[in-house]
Amino acid sequence: MGDAADSGAAAGGGPARGGKRTVTVKVLYFARSREVSGRALETWRLEEGATTKDLEEKLVHKYEGLKELTGVCAWAVNEEYVDDSQVLADGDEVAIIPPISGG
DSSP states (O other): OEEEESSTTOOOSSBOGGGOBEEEEEEEEOHHHHHHHTOSEEEEEEETTOBHHHHHHHHHHHOGGGGGGTTTOEEEETTEEEOTTOBOOTTOEEEEEOOOOOO
């Protein structure tokens, strides 16, 4: 399970369909990830115990263009850089930070 909520008011931490508990996280898109998704931020409801890798898979499923960024983006949870095994908690703010090029 994992679905994007339409508003930042989605409730998390409660039972989902099938009785599984969920967490709600806010996803912040930067640079290329923002261009691909067409959003600056979005709220997602995930199964309790989901990791940043699980979230990445769900995001790529929804926004196919994000696949090009798989493995090259930095992830930050609550303004701290993390790896793809970070377990997400209810209320976390997850930032997707693509590499920046230029000179």
